[in-house]
Amino acid sequence: MVRYFNRLGEKLAKYEKLFIIYQFEDINGKPDLDFGELGKVYLGSPDLEKLNSETIRKAKELLNLNSTELAKEIPINSTNLADKGYTNGFKFIANKVPILTNEVKDYLLKYADLEEKDKKELEELSDNLTNNPILPLNYIAEFAKGDKKLAVLRADVDNLGLIFSDGLRRYTISRIATLSRMLDLFFTGYISILINKVSEDYTWKEFGNTSLKTDLIYTVYAGGDDLFLIGPYNLILDFAVELRRKFYKYTANNTDFGISGGIPIVGSKVSLEYMAKISEEMESISKSTIFTKNKQNYLKDAITIFEKSFKYSSEIKGYNTYNQRIFGNKELSKLYKKPQYDNYVNFETILRISNEIAKYMERKDISRALAYRLLSLHRVYVSEDGKIDPVIYPKIFYQIGRNVKNESVRxxxxxxxxxxxxxxxxDSISKENLIRNLDVILSIALMKTRGGKKDG
Structure with a gap:
């Protein structure tokens, strides 16, 4: 059964275009999925050359995957199976996965620090490039900056049950179906476009190479209102922010549609089962996080990394009205552990500070030793609940003054x-919140400047 689903998954992932054929009669040719009296499903390759013509003639429905090409009618006596425009419907699926190409193989063999067994496996995979072999996760990690690690992004839409039950005002089947379809369209259709764009931008920015034509994010699943993605850790961090920004625009800047998720950073040989477990735990943390800013409480719509939760971007303005309307600010504080200080911090800003510190490290204006000293100060003088011991300030001043020679950087x-x-x-972040989150900022900066260390 596992082998069967593996074959089915590979078929779905390897083609940009596929055709689903629903059939209820017994005909020649083995279906890809057989549901008995409920019907059979055939998955055809883009040219349909391998499909039996009888299958096409007797099909009750032909759906084009990830393409909106339609026909006015299905040709009955067509002998040319490669004819275009015969489908009578379409469906989107998020099937983006990194594919091994000659350019990808050449890059990995030239620049990646591969063991001999990995090089041999890569050569064996590349012997059959016409079948679009999927790039294994350990090779995807080689495209990460610095530390060769992966990150998982697992997320879903907040309060979806409340949105369906309370947010439509006039509750009709048509409105429910439309909302459901539009959410699914974002997570099955647009997500693939976004993955393609950020992958292309990333290869150009990091490698100055536009010939690496492959998506660098592996879609485990995406559809309905949730997703589970794997990719180079630094690409996933940026992707999470971009995803939330695009969803904000997609929902007409409606902050009642939030997304909460978790991003664990893991070694390239960690099992998918472990990735799923730890990312689910981090997503749950986001779902139960309450943020405070100027005496206003904000619940959910958060991203969690290193067991700390953040909002996404300063572009996303306002707050989720469901939580305040149902519970009220006072009740929210009772139901959830309210922080003792304003903790509304955008993850986009955390990433921007990390990137600036990483650049200082690359230019040798800041040593890695100094970063580790600052991390040690954070561990000693910042408690788990965010309380800062004032002793940390003169110690930070001393470390910066002694170890940073560049006046501008200092x-x-x-x-x-x-x-x-x-x-x-x-956007802005206070010095207190910056120090509270210094562990996340420096951990990301240190990973980006590490010399490609592998970690299983």
């Missing part, structure tokens, strides 16, 4: 950590 670090905090565009 001034920037002192500005962020000791004076005003960090500001960029419409």
């Amino acid at each position: 001034n920037s670090l002192e500005e962020w950590l000791l004076r005003k905090g960090y500001s960029y565009g419409e």
Whole structure:
């Protein structure tokens, strides 16, 4: 059974276009899925050359996957199976996976620090490039910056039951079906476009290479209102923010449609079962997180990494009205552990600070030793509930003054950590919240500047 589903999954993933044929009669040719009296399903390759003509003539429905090409009628006596425009419907599925191409193989053999057995496996996989072999996860990790690690993004839409039951005002079957279809369209149709775009931008930005024509994010599943994706850790971090921004626009800037998720960073040889378990736990943390800003409470719509939860981006304005309307601010504080300080911090800003510190490290303006010293100070002087021991401030000042020679970099670090905090565009983060989250900021910066260390 496992082998059967593996074959089915490979077939779904290897083609950009597929055709689903629903058939109820007994005909020649073995179906890909057989549901007995409920029908049979045939998955055809783009040219349909391998499908029996009788299958096409007797098909009750032919659906085009990930393409909206339709026909006015299905040709009955067509002998050319490659004829275009014969389908009478379409369906989107999120089937994006990294594919091994000659360009990808050449890049990996030239730049990746592969063991001999990995090189041999890569050569064996590349012997049959015409079948579009899927790139194994350990090779996907080789495209990560610095540390060769993967990240999992598991997320779903918040309060979907409430949205369906309470958000439609006039509750009709048509409205329910439309909302359901439109949500599914985002997570099955648009998600593939977004993966393709961010993968292309990433290969150009990180490698200066536009010939690496493959998606770098592996879609375990995406559809309905949730997703489970795997990719190079730094690409997934940026993708999570971009996904939330696009969904915000897709829902007409309606903050009642939030997305909560978790991002564990793991070694490339970690089992998929473990990835699923730990990402589910982190997603649950996001679902139970309450944020406070200017005496206003915000629940959910969060991303969790390293067991800390953040909002997404300053572009997403407002808050989810369901939680306040049903519970009220006072009840929210009773139901969820309310923080003792304003903890509304955008993950996009955390990533931006991490990137700036990583650049300082790459230019040798900041040593890795200093980053580890600052991490040690955080562990000692910042408690789990976010309380900061004031002793940390002179110690940070001493470490920066002693170890950072570049005056401009030194001034920037002192500005962020000791004076005003960090500001960029419409967003800002106080020096207190920056210090509270210094462990996340420095951990990401250290991973990005590590010398390609592998970790199973």
